[in-house]
Amino acid sequence: MNIPTLVFGGLVATLYGAIFHLIRGGNLARLFVYIILSWIGFWSGQFLAQSIGIGFVNIGTLYLGFASIFSILFMIIGYWVLFGRSSAQ
Numbered sequence: 001m002n003i004p005t006l007v008f009g010g011l012v013a014t015l016y017g018a019i020f021h022l023i024r025g026g027n028l029a030r031l032f033v034y035i036i037l038s039w040i041g042f043w044s045g046q047f048l049a050q051s052i053g054i055g056f057v058n059i060g061t062l063y064l065g066f067a068s069i070f071s072i073l074f075m076i077i078g079y080w081v082l083f084g085r086s087s088a089q
Contacts, residue, residue, distance in 0.1 A: 001050075005062050012064070013042035013071055020075045026083075033082065034075055041074025042067045 017035035024034075049055045049066035057065035 001061050005060060008059070009042060009046065009062055009067065010039070012068075013038045016042070016068070016071045017075065020072075020079075024079060030083070033078070037074045037078040038071045041071040044074070045070025 014035055017038035018031070020038065021031045021034045024030075026034075045067040046063050048070070049063035050061075055063035055066055057063075057068075
């Protein structure tokens with residue numbers, strides 16, 4: 001994986017975190033949490049798809065499909081674990 005792929009992947013993961021923050025709302029701390037969760041999920045999905053060798057919506061060496069799915073899942077689960085139960089009380 002080369003530097004432009006890493007930069008593009010980081011930008012896409014940051015965008016996912018920012019969009020999730022726009023939808024769910026919250027303060028600046030939550031924005032950082034969403035971005036970190038998005039990065040962790042994005043790169044986990046990337047490396048899993050790369051190790052398995054199966055991907056869809058590939059852009060060069062970036063497995064954007066799997067990375068996007070994992071990013072969204074990590075943010076949803078992270079939101080539920082960190083903030084979901086406290087807002088229900």
